[in-house]
Amino acid sequence: MRLRFIGCGDAFGSGGRFNTCFHVTGEHVNFLIDCGASSLPAMKRSNIARDDIDLILITHFHGDHFAGLPFFLLDAQFSRRSHPLVVAGPQGIETRLTQVMEALFEHSSKTQQKFALSVVALDPGQTRQFGAVTVTPYPVVHGESGGPFLGFRVEAEGRVIAYSADTEWTETLVPLAHEADLFIAEAYTYDRAVKNHLSLKTLQAHLDKIRPRRLILTHMSDDMLSRLDTLAFTAAHDGMLVEL
Numbered sequence: 001m002r003l004r005f006i007g008c009g010d011a012f013g014s015g016g017r018f019n020t021c022f023h024v025t026g027e028h029v030n031f032l033i034d035c036g037a038s039s040l041p042a043m044k045r046s047n048i049a050r051d052d053i054d055l056i057l058i059t060h061f062h063g064d065h066f067a068g069l070p071f072f073l074l075d076a077q078f079s080r081r082s083h084p085l086v087v088a089g090p091q092g093i094e095t096r097l098t099q100v101m102e103a104l105f106e107h108s109s110k111t112q113q114k115f116a117l118s119v120v121a122l123d124p125g126q127t128r129q130f131g132a133v134t135v136t137p138y139p140v141v142h143g144e145s146g147g148p149f150l151g152f153r154v155e156a157e158g159r160v161i162a163y164s165a166d167t168e169w170t171e172t173l174v175p176l177a178h179e180a181d182l183f184i185a186e187a188y189t190y191d192r193a194v195k196n197h198l199s200l201k202t203l204q205a206h207l208d209k210i211r212p213r214r215l216i217l218t219h220m221s222d223d224m225l226s227r228l229d230t231l232a233f234t235a236a237h238d239g240m241l242v243e244l
Contacts, residue, residue: 135152153177160179214242
């Protein structure tokens with residue numbers, strides 16, 4: 001199984017990075033985790049076969065994690081996609097998806113797709129099965145607007161991928177990522193406290209409880225990007241490919 005960082009940037013494109021979008025492929029799985037506003041051109045740059053993607057998991061409704069969906073869905077329609085697609089995310093996702101479709105492309109939410117589209121709401125703590133992908137959502141802390149906010153523990157093909165999503169420190173990150181084969185964690189700043197976001201120093205203070213087999217940092221601000229040469233941990237970059 002492989003995970004490619006299609007985009008690993010923050011909301012402001014710090015360092016010229018694309019918005020959050022991870023592509024996971026294996027013998028029996030092909031899915032995205034988040035689909036930020038810049039994700040379609042980023043996928044095209046990486047020559048990703050979008051029609052093969054079965055599932056898109058959304059952590060929350062901020063534009064750098066969610067706003068790529070209208071572009072993805074319209075591109076699928078115009079390219080005559082026939083393969084079914086599931087989009088799963090926090091409660092309210094069906095309404096939010098309709099709203100963002102209409103805000104960006106008037107009447108697009110009323111278009112009948114040529115492919116089967118299922119939109120599924122996820123509840124924190126309730127494990128769901130999507131084909132060969134098992135997803136357990138955990139509540140995280142990322143403000144009062146744009147929520148609910150979820151992080152994911154994803155099991156597929158004998159591996160566990162954990163993703164903190166955007167969050168300040170919360171104890172739910174411990175079971176979410178405990179002994180995961182890969183923990184993708186936000187490290188928005190190095191040591192500066194920013195409300196609703198996680199600093200590397202804060203994350204580091206809790207790693208002995210989480211004990212991930214591999215840690216990769218994402219969603220980094222300019223503060224973090226200026227320190228890449230000095231970090232003791234792996235930092236993601238757009239296009240980075242990880243074997244699991």
